[in-house]
Amino acid sequence: MKVMISAFVAALVIASLAPVVLNQFGWSSADQTSSESVRLD
């Protein structure tokens, strides 16, 4: 059961890290749909 719970935790960790990594590589919606000069963030 420890393996099962650690896999569930790993899935949540991956889910949490995914948007951070994607943003880092310029795959955010803002990056894809607007240029830097008009972005508000």
Place this chain on the structure above:
Amino acid sequence: MKSKLLGAAVFVLATLMLNPVWAQETPTVDRTATGGAQTLEDILRRQEQLKIDESFRSENLGNPANAAPISGQLGTLGGRSDADIWRSIRYNRIDPTVQSPGPANTVMIQDGGITWYKLREGPVITYGGSALSGIILLLVVFYFVRGRIMIDGGPAGTTIERFKAIERFGHWLLAGSFIALGITGLITLMGRSFLIPVIGLDAFSTLATGSKWLHNNIAWAFMLGLVMTFVMWVAHNIPDKLDWQWLKAGGGIFTNNHPSAKKFNAGQKIVFWTVMVLGFSVSLSGLSLLFPFQLPMFADTFGVINSVLGTSLPTDLAPHEEMQYANIWHSIVAFVMMVAIIAHIYIGSVGMEGAFDAMGNGQVDLEWARQHHDLWVAEVESKQDKGGSS
């Protein structure tokens, strides 16, 4: 490519079956009386929501080669009239210059949305929801008719290692993320129809936002789990003659005899390949949805189908149409997977004594293993004997 091709073929057949309007023949209309323009018959067919051959309009876009001299009265429009240009906009046949980037921003009108919306809100929810309800009902009936499949003669009391920790980790990574994806996907698809009337708009807004976040991001864990389980188990899931024997015996589910099996029996191999093929397909369409307009794949797939089967599926798809196809296909594949996995969960838990231990702590009762995977037990014991004697 073959799985993609097969998937697209199934999708087309399913779509035609679910949406008979798409399968209607369009009659040839004599438009000489209107000089090639719309006729009363066109209007009446449209009012009855019947299919119309729109080519008399979509192909009638004027010819720039017929441009009048720049000094002439129609010089600014070249050889095209206002109506020609508006038809070009209507059928997405122009290449406008836009200031904001993105492949979809040059599309000014795309009317596939209403067909997609009706398909999504109608047949996809109806048939998908019915399939889920149906399999659950079937399993409940099966449980009461067949009862729990017990270990004949009771457990041996000694155990054998069925799956290593890394195998169980890969399985649960895949399973946990799939369940999360299934629930959040159903909330996204059906929430507007079924949850808003119960929990209200505000609560659903929070739930839908959270579901969308989880669905989009836990998908990576699903894809990792899919790759892990494929690499670890594909060698054990190659079909062989033994599987046919197992299937002919019905897996021993309805009788008390236990057909021989190695590490995975034919039923488990079916689940494995279902998960792998459909999981790959749902991941592809999911990636297409995750990165809107960046990964169009249906036009190319339809092109391959057309060249192989001689069909005339549309290959000139607007970016929005690509997303609509991806969304519908994603939903259909996900429903098929959910049906298969619900049955898998049943037989791996309440349906069979001792089955859950295989993925619970990795140790299964020796008698259970001998009854369901006798050849695998013999193989493991043979290896242990060789290891002990050497």
